[in-house]
Amino acid sequence: MKIDRRSFLGLGLGAAAGIALSPVGVKLTDDSSIWTQNWPWTPVPEDGKITYDRSVCNLCPGACGISVRKINGRPVKIEGLDDHPINHGGACLHGISGLQYLYDPARIKTPLKKTGNKFEKISWDEAISLVAQKLGEIRESGAPESLGLITGADNGSMARLFDRFMGAFGSPNTYTMPSLESNLAQTAAALHSADRRLGFDLDHSDFILSFGAGIIEGWGSPVACIQANASRRERKAKLVQIDYRLSNTANAADKIIAVNPGTEADLALGLCAVLLAKNKISTNTLSGDVSKLPFAAMLEKAYTPDKVAAITGVNAADIDALAMAFIKAKAPVAVPGKGRGDAGSLREFAAVQALNALAGRLNKAGGAFVMCPADYLSFPENVVDATAEKGAGKAKLAGSVNELADKLETDGGLSALFIYNANPCYALNAPEKIKAAMDNVGFKVSFSSFMDETALKSDVILPASIFLERLEDVVSGAGLAKTVVGLCRPMVNPVFDTKHPGDALILLARAMGAGMAQSFAWESYDACLEQVTGKIWDTLSGDGYVVINDKPPVGTPRTDFTFLVSAPKAAASNGEGEYTLVPVDKMRLAGGAMASSPFAVKTVPDMVLSGKYSVVEINPATAGVLKDGDIAVLKTAMGRAKVKIGFNEGILPGVIGMPRGLGHAFNNPYVAGKGANVNDLIGPVIEPGSGLDAAFGIKASLSKA
Amino acid sequence: MSELENKANDDGPGGGVHHGTNNGPEDDKGLGLGVVFFMGAFLVCFLSGWLLFPKLLYSKKEQPFNFDHNLHVEETGDCESCHYFREDGTFSGIPGLEACMECHTDEPMGETDDEAVFVDEYVAQGKEVPWLIYARQPDCVFFSHAAHTVAGGMDCKSCHGHIGESSSSRPYEENRITGYSRDIWGKNIWGIKKNSWDRMKMDDCADCHLERTGHKGYCFQCHK
Numbered sequence: 001m002k003i004d005r006r007s008f009l010g011l012g013l014g015a016a017a018g019i020a021l022s023p024v025g026v027k028l029t030d031d032s033s034i035w036t037q038n039w040p041w042t043p044v045p046e047d048g049k050i051t052y053d054r055s056v057c058n059l060c061p062g063a064c065g066i067s068v069r070k071i072n073g074r075p076v077k078i079e080g081l082d083d084h085p086i087n088h089g090g091a092c093l094h095g096i097s098g099l100q101y102l103y104d105p106a107r108i109k110t111p112l113k114k115t116g117n118k119f120e121k122i123s124w125d126e127a128i129s130l131v132a133q134k135l136g137e138i139r140e141s142g143a144p145e146s147l148g149l150i151t152g153a154d155n156g157s158m159a160r161l162f163d164r165f166m167g168a169f170g171s172p173n174t175y176t177m178p179s180l181e182s183n184l185a186q187t188a189a190a191l192h193s194a195d196r197r198l199g200f201d202l203d204h205s206d207f208i209l210s211f212g213a214g215i216i217e218g219w220g221s222p223v224a225c226i227q228a229n230a231s232r233r234e235r236k237a238k239l240v241q242i243d244y245r246l247s248n249t250a251n252a253a254d255k256i257i258a259v260n261p262g263t264e265a266d267l268a269l270g271l272c273a274v275l276l277a278k279n280k281i282s283t284n285t286l287s288g289d290v291s292k293l294p295f296a297a298m299l300e301k302a303y304t305p306d307k308v309a310a311i312t313g314v315n316a317a318d319i320d321a322l323a324m325a326f327i328k329a330k331a332p333v334a335v336p337g338k339g340r341g342d343a344g345s346l347r348e349f350a351a352v353q354a355l356n357a358l359a360g361r362l363n364k365a366g367g368a369f370v371m372c373p374a375d376y377l378s379f380p381e382n383v384v385d386a387t388a389e390k391g392a393g394k395a396k397l398a399g400s401v402n403e404l405a406d407k408l409e410t411d412g413g414l415s416a417l418f419i420y421n422a423n424p425c426y427a428l429n430a431p432e433k434i435k436a437a438m439d440n441v442g443f444k445v446s447f448s449s450f451m452d453e454t455a456l457k458s459d460v461i462l463p464a465s466i467f468l469e470r471l472e473d474v475v476s477g478a479g480l481a482k483t484v485v486g487l488c489r490p491m492v493n494p495v496f497d498t499k500h501p502g503d504a505l506i507l508l509a510r511a512m513g514a515g516m517a518q519s520f521a522w523e524s525y526d527a528c529l530e531q532v533t534g535k536i537w538d539t540l541s542g543d544g545y546v547v548i549n550d551k552p553p554v555g556t557p558r559t560d561f562t563f564l565v566s567a568p569k570a571a572a573s574n575g576e577g578e579y580t581l582v583p584v585d586k587m588r589l590a591g592g593a594m595a596s597s598p599f600a601v602k603t604v605p606d607m608v609l610s611g612k613y614s615v616v617e618i619n620p621a622t623a624g625v626l627k628d629g630d631i632a633v634l635k636t637a638m639g640r641a642k643v644k645i646g647f648n649e650g651i652l653p654g655v656i657g658m659p660r661g662l663g664h665a666f667n668n669p670y671v672a673g674k675g676a677n678v679n680d681l682i683g684p685v686i687e688p689g690s691g692l693d694a695a696f697g698i699k700a701s702l703s704k705a
Numbered sequence: 706m707s708e709l710e711n712k713a714n715d716d717g718p719g720g721g722v723h724h725g726t727n728n729g730p731e732d733d734k735g736l737g738l739g740v741v742f743f744m745g746a747f748l749v750c751f752l753s754g755w756l757l758f759p760k761l762l763y764s765k766k767e768q769p770f771n772f773d774h775n776l777h778v779e780e781t782g783d784c785e786s787c788h789y790f791r792e793d794g795t796f797s798g799i800p801g802l803e804a805c806m807e808c809h810t811d812e813p814m815g816e817t818d819d820e821a822v823f824v825d826e827y828v829a830q831g832k833e834v835p836w837l838i839y840a841r842q843p844d845c846v847f848f849s850h851a852a853h854t855v856a857g858g859m860d861c862k863s864c865h866g867h868i869g870e871s872s873s874s875r876p877y878e879e880n881r882i883t884g885y886s887r888d889i890w891g892k893n894i895w896g897i898k899k900n901s902w903d904r905m906k907m908d909d910c911a912d913c914h915l916e917r918t919g920h921k922g923y924c925f926q927c928h929k
Contacts, residue, residue, distance in 0.1 A: 003738065010739030014746030022754020023894040027762065030890070034883040037845065044844045050795055 048072030054081055054544040056486035057095045058467035059594050061153065061181055061478035062086070062221040064095060065545060068468070068491045075099055075468065075491045080223065085484050085547050086476055087223040094590055095223075097599035101466050102495050106450045106595075106668040108463035109496035119461070124499065124507075131460055132511035134443050135169065138415050139512075144170030144391035148414040148441070150401055152177050152421030152593045155475045157377055157529055158502055161520075162420060165505055167382050168519040169512075170391025173414065175401040177422045178692060179592065180220060180341030181477040186690060187336070187349040190563045191357065192370045198353065199481035200335050201552070202228035205366035206237040207329030209322075211264040211352050212338035215239065215249045217587045219341050220479040238329070240322065242267060244582065245617065245657050246650025257322060261582045261655055262570060262696035263312040267319070268334065268351035269564075270308030272358050273299040274323035281327070281358045295354070295561035302567070313652075327359055331366025334359075338696070339585030339660070341479065342592065345687045345694030347568040357559040363552050370557040374475050374483045374548045377532045383515040400691030402428065402684050408437035416443040420464075420501060423593045425453040426664065426677065429684040429693055430638055447501045452595065452666050462508075463498040465490075470500045471526050473533060473540070482550035485533075487540045500525045563689065571685040571694035575637030577701035581656045583678040584617070589661030596661060598670030608659045610644045614675030617648040617657035618702070631705040634658070634676075636698045638683045641676035642705055656700055759894045763878040763887050769834050770822040775872040776815075781808075784861050784869055796850035802833050837877035839888045840865060840905065847929045857917070866902035 019025060048071045057064045057078070065084025069077040078098050080091035101107075111127035112119040122130070138147060149166055153159055154176045166174050176182050181197070188196035202208055202215070202225060213219045216226050229252060232239060241253035244261040259267055275281045276296055305316035312319075326332045336352035338344055353368065361367030384392070397413045398404040401424060407413055417438070424434050431453065438444060438457045446458035449466045464470075468491045476484040499507075502525025509520035522528035530537050536546045573580050588604045590596040601609075608615055616634060618626070626632055628647040633640055634656065643658070651657050662675030687694035781787065787800045797804070811828060813820045827834050842848055853859045861869065878887035890896055891904030898904045901913070911921040 006739040007742045010741070010743035011746045014743035014748075015750045017743075018747040018750025018752075019754055022751050022758065023896075024754040024758050026896075027758070027890070027894060028882075031762075031880060031882040034843075034885065038843070038884060047844075049791070049797075049801075050793060 045076065046072060046074065053489065053491055055468070055491055056474045056488040056545070057091075057098060058472065058474055058488050059094050059098060059101075059590070060218075060222065060592070061179065061476075062092070062095075062223060063474045063476040063480075063484060063486055064091060064221070064223050065486060066091065066095060066098075070491070073492075075102075081544070084486075084545060085482065085550065086221055086480065086486075088227060090223040090227055092222050092226075093588060093600050093603060094594075094597065097597040098468060100597040100599055101449075101594075102468055102492065104450060104597075104668065105670070106452065106666055106672075107466075107496060108449060108451050108455065108461055108498070111463060111497070112461040114459045124462075124497070127460060127462055128504070128507045128511050131445055131462070132508055134416060135508075135512060139169065139387055141415075142387065143415070144387055145173060145394045146413065146415040147171045147418070148173040148175065148397070148404070148416070149418040149420065150175050150177065150404075150422050150424055151419075153179065153181065153477075155181070155373065155477055157473050157532055158420075160377055160379060160532075161502055161505055161525075161528070162418070164379060164382050164519060165509060165516075167392055168384060168388055168509070168516050170384075170388030172392050172394060172396045173404075175398070175404050177401055177424060177427065177592065178342055180337050180479055183337065183341065183344060183346075183349055183692065184479060186346055186692070187353050188370060190346060190350055190690070191353050191559050191561070192557045195373060196557075197371050197373055197477060198479065199369035199371050200333055200479050201331075201366050201369060201481035202333070202335070203231070203366075203481070205331045205333040206235065207326060207332035208232075208237065208239045209242070209326055209332060209334045209355075210239065210249065210253070211242050211268060211334065211336050211348070212244075212259075213249070213335045213341060214247060214339045214585050214587070215241075215335070216252055217248050217339065218585055218591075219249075219335075219337060219339070221476060222587070224480060238325075240325070244652045244655055245584065245648070247584075248587070250650075257314055257318065258652060260311070260313040260652070261580060262573065264336075264338065265345070265348040265351040265570060266303070266308055266311045267314060268336075268348075268355050269299060269303045270305065270312065270319050271323045271326065272351075272355050273303035273308070274305065274320055275327055275358060276300065278324075281360070289357075289558055290560035291562045291565045292559070294565045298565055298567065326355075331361075331364065332359060333361055333367050335479075337479070339583070340591055343583070343693065344696070345568075345571060346563070346690035346692055347570060347687065347694070350564055354559070354561065354564055360556075362556050362559070363554070365552050367552070369481050369553055371481075371483065371549070371553050374485055376485055376536050376546070376548060377473075378534065379532050383518040385515045388515070398691070400686075400693075402686050402693045403691045405434050405437040405684075406686070408440045409433055412440040414441045416445065417441045418445050418447065419454055419458065420447040421593050423448075423452045423454045423595075425457055427592055427679065429679050429682045429695055431677065431679055432639075433684075447504065449498065450595065450666075450668075452593075453664070456666060462501070462504045463496070464501040464504070465494045465498040468492055469494045469498070471529060472500075472502075473529060481552075483548040484545055484550075485536065485540060485548060486545040489544075502528065566689070568687065568689060571687065571696065573697045573699050574683055574685060574695070575699035577636065577699040579618070579622070579654055579656045579700045579702060580697045581616075581634065581636055581658060581678070581681060581700035582697035583660045583682065584657040586659050586661060589659060591661050595664050595666075595668070595671045598668075601671050601674065607646055609662060609675050610646075612674060613642060613644040614659055614662050614678070615644045615646040616702075617646050617651045619649060619651050619653040619655070620647045621649075622653040623647065624702075626702060626704060632702045633705050634681065634700055634702055636681045636683075636700045638698065639680050641681060643676060645702075655697075656702065755894070762881060764881055765876040765878055766837055767876055768837055768874040769826075771817075771819040772836075772874045773817075773819075773872045774869050778869050788861075790851060790855070794849075794851045799836050799838060802827060802831070805834075837879075837886075839868075839877060839886050841886055842889065842905070843885065846927050848927065863901050863913075864905060866900065 064087035065081030067079045067081045080089045082089040184198040239253040240255045241250040242257045243250045250256045309316045334355045336349045356368040398407045444458040446455045446461045448455040449464045472488040474486045506520045509516040630645045658678040663677030664672040682698045684693040685695040914922045
């Protein structure tokens with residue numbers, strides 16, 4: 001017998017037949033297909049018990065109630081809270097992607113100290129004693145007023161705690177970043193009385209006259225505004241949008257009035273003049289109004305229909321018709337604040353509010369409310385020693401954060417600076433100037449959660465836990481016509497070695513000793529909050545929110561027209577160029593202290609961000625040789641940027657609309673390095689009297705790259 | 706045969722034809738051996754496919770300790786005492802330590818070694834018991850117990866068999882390739898089932914759906 005080729009053939013065929021008739025083939029086919037669906041590197045969420053916890057979103061001033069879905073205690077989803085009086089179950093894209101901030105690559109994971117140009121990790125004990133020592137030296141030198149504070153919001157217990165710290169330390173130098181809320185507060189102070197806030201009752205108005213406000217693009221409390229707009233059809237309420245471009249809000253409006261950018265105030269005053277000329281509003285001085293007659297005289301003289309038409313680009317007949325439609329409506333309201341409302345001049349805000357006042361719309365349902373601040377916090381008396389009293393009694397260095405930057409850049413004046421909840425090195429116009437100003441401050445302490453542009457400039461970082469990791473009261477504001485205090489609760493233990501900024505302040509005060517320690521005698525921020533919200537704590541912690549007020553305030557407040565009578569000048573757009581560059585707020589791109597989440601950036605369409613370029617909108621009629629999709633160099637007096645051209649027939653000829661919220665420059669590959677920061681290209685124009693940055697834009701030129 | 710081929714055959718001696726006729730007997734022998742090899746290889750492969758392959762494919766793991774379902778059902782009365790629906794309608798699955806502790810205490814209630822393990826290693830240390838779940842379906846499938854038992858009126862046995870009557874925990878068998886429990890494919894390596902609970906692949910879901918609702922169902926009903 002000889003083993004030959006056929007034997008092997010037999011062996012092979014036999015093996016094949018044996019395997020074919022056994023279950024191996026069938027089973028392995030099935031298993032291997034399943035195997036390919038279960039790659040070990042594919043993340044699979046853990047299964048477990050599902051729970052829901054109530055909290056409040058703190059990403060913007062919207063103060064929406066949220067419901068956080070957890071599995072085995074781990075937050076996996078954020079949804080709107082159904083029974084919440086502000087957002088009624090709604091949530092915006094930033095809110096629903098809030099969990100991404102927990103694990104953001106730019107998060108500061110531990111306290112840091114800058115040595116040379118590098119940050120070095122230090123412990124909390126070291127960080128606190130380092131800051132306390134520096135502050136101690138400043139106090140000992142007898143100039144406590146040289147500690148400054150830049151903060152993002154000035155309501156709620158955290159703002160009060162920082163105020164308390166500054167008071168006990170002895171410095172008046174607290175500055176708030178411009179926001180819709182601060183602009184409205186300043187308007188109220190100029191027109192009505194100090195310590196008031198303004199609310200616009202969009203839910204009950206039947207004629208909303210928006211002066212460029214992005215009602216559905218992030219103005220005010222965004223979800224509440226979007227819902228107010230959504231219910232307009234049912235309520236038969238009209239929206240008239242005054243805008244220089246076809247924004248989403250303009251697109252949703254019943255009527256669009258195209259206006260030259262930066263002339264909204266003139267249009268508002270023009271409307272007042274028409275109503276006055278037609279005897280539609282009373283010129284009698286009522287309920288303590290101040291300077292109403294001179295105001296009427298000024299309108300009559302300086303705001304004739306022809307003059308207003310020439311300035312605004314809206315023809316006189318349209319202004320007339322608009323004024324009549326406004327006054328004939330049952331519950332009209334004029335809404336100030338272009339885009340998100342965090343930029344703008346006091347002149348513009350005051351002119352729009354004057355229209356509300358003259359039309360008798362103050363404190364009426366569907367009108368503009370002049371509201372008292374939510375008075376629910378009662379702090380024990382601050383301990384102020386002689387040094388503190390002397391320091392705090394000194395004059396502030398500047399009237400606003402913009403003026404402060406100017407002052408610091410030229411003369412200095414602060415030896416230390418706290419930055420909380422603010423990113424001035426990105427969010428203010430001409431960030432390079434702000435950075436230069438910061439360089440003139442010896443010692444900068446940041447309470448940021450993220451290594452953003454401003455944190456990068458700091459000397460010590462006391463990293464804050466984010467809103468999902470901490471307890472805090474959140475007060476509604478930003479033009480909402482009701483006052484709701486919500487309770488932001490920790491949904492998860494801090495992911496990194498961060499602390500509640502309130503706890504950091506308490507530790508700092510304790511380390512400073514003496515009076516400072518007495519002022520901050522609380523065990524922790526949580527204990528402090530429970531004490532200072534004593535009156536409402538039970539409801540707040542039980543329901544998660546307390547409605548302080550949701551009715552129109554009683555009585556008509558007096559209006560003081562003195563500021564407008566002083567004929568404040570409109571800011572001119574600086575520089576040279578054939579175009580006017582104007583920033584455009586987009587719902588999908590966060591502004592202010594927070595950068596957008598990776599998810600939000602992913603949703604930005606390529607009409608806004610294309611590859612690494614910001615897309616600027618221009619009207620094809622004034623595009624010259626540029627074509628849609630061209631890469632161009634945008635040049636202003638402040639700087640230049642490469643951008644992509646996007647043709648849009650919905651923008652006024654001669655205007656360039658550039659999205660805000662892009663061009664971040666810090667270590668987050670999902671958010672930074674995308675597009676250009678429009679603020680880099682615009683120089684601040686500080687408004688005399690208010691200190692606000694009144695720049696609505698800047699002259700610019702475009703050339704093909 | 707074509708004309709050409711006929712011609713070639715007529716050419717006389719030489720070529721393949723001649724060679725072929727001379728080696729007849731040796732060919733037969735080769736074929737015989739080939740058949741033997743064939744049969745041998747067939748048998749080895751066929752039998753290992755049936756008998757050895759399942760043993761190689763599945764790894765066996767023991768549960769952390771033996772669990773007596775029978776005893777617990779007798780004590781608590783039904784399946785729902787431990788495998789209950791949460792308030793929001795989701796199914797609790799295997800109870801956590803907290804649920805066990807509603808009856809158990811730090812002291813063993815019986816005298817079995819298994820309970821001693823439970824008390825010493827898990828209760829005392831506050832650790833969850835890492836049960837191996839026989840019926841665990843992959844994560845890509847959405848399955849609602851409430852829809853099947855509460856709304857559909859099915860009993861637990863239809864899918865889980867008589868596990869409630871068992872007094873010991875059988876070893877958990879895990880597919881080495883997929884990581885799934887053997888119960889999904891079924892004990893029978895061919896996947897042949899006698900009872901409705903013998904296997905729980907997608908086709909088994911579809912069969913039951915077809916029978917009860919007249920339709921196999923759509924992809925997205927389970928694969929959301």
